[in-house]
Amino acid sequence: MILPGVTGKFDHFAFDEAGGRLFGAATGNHSVEVIDFKRGKVAQSITGFGKPHGLAWVAATNTLFVSDGARGELRAYRGTPFTLAGTIKLSDDADDMAYDEQTHLLFIGHGGSDTANPARVAVVDVRTISLVANLPVPTHPEGIATDSGSRRVFVNIADASEVAVIDTATRTVVAHWKLTRAADNVPLALDSDDGLLLVACRTPGTLIAMDGANGKETAGIAAAGGADDLFYDAALRRVYLISGAGEVDAFQIDGKRALHALGVVHTAPGAKTALFVPAQNLLYVGVPSDATHPAEVRAYKTIAP
Secondary structure, eight states, X not given: OBOTTOOSOEEEEEEETTTTEEEEEETTTTEEEEEEXXXXXXXXXXXXXXXXXXXXXXXXXXXXXXXXXXXXEEEEEETTTTEEEEEEEOOTTOOOEEEETTTTEEEEEEOOSBTTBOOEEEEEETTTTEEEEEEEOSSOOOOEEEETTTTEEEEEEGGGTEEEEEETTTTEEEEEEEOSSOXXXXXXXXXXXXXXXXXXXXXXXXXXXXETTTOOEEEEEEOOSXXXXXXXXXXXXXXXXXEXXXXXXXXXXXXXXXEEEEEEEEOOTTOOEEEEEGGGTEEEEEEOOOSSSOOEEEEEESSOO
């Protein structure tokens, strides 16, 4: 779907399953685009951001959360059309976030640029839109994944080459799992079926499988450099890695929890942001604008019709 007037790239996506709406953080427009794919149009452009970054849709409260990396804050939007419902001050480079349905807590990475802005993972109660904890981590947090079953949250700390583990009950960091096969770990995903944490690294391009119980690296395989997004497809036991090279690398997880490369789907130059929606068997990929066309969002089927 081509989005006239939308320039630059998309940073993150979120999806409203009940409403069939895709939310995209359009950095070039300093906006969040509310995209109605059924009607083939943008339903609303939420404007006024410095740099819209991470997104999370919380269906329980019909709230869209947006982190603003330039202004160092988290914003909450509700209603039709969306209007501002609350703001929480964070620090610079407010970034990725993940929601835990069991605890009603939202985890947001921010900070880490200097001593005045230390790296933190903010913990927000989505029901009251209030900050309940602000957990220190070594350097700027990147990808975040929640595991309600084990009541833990996993956070990629790229500059420290580690995964920080948060206990949602105590709201504390309880472990630091160091990576050994590769570094610059940006996106991650959880394979609950196999008890695996999947981590994509950029230096060198590598996909690592870690035991979700203890952080032991159980497998590793070469992957595209510049990994930006990573998703696990439980229906097919597959992993989709999206990189700045404009491609989707697919991997299979077998019965012994080993990783196998399946192939590469080429998308478009600079298309590094995506969102997998299991209920639709669709992978949405954001294509940045260039001198000849505006930004667009492409939908790729993961299961043949």
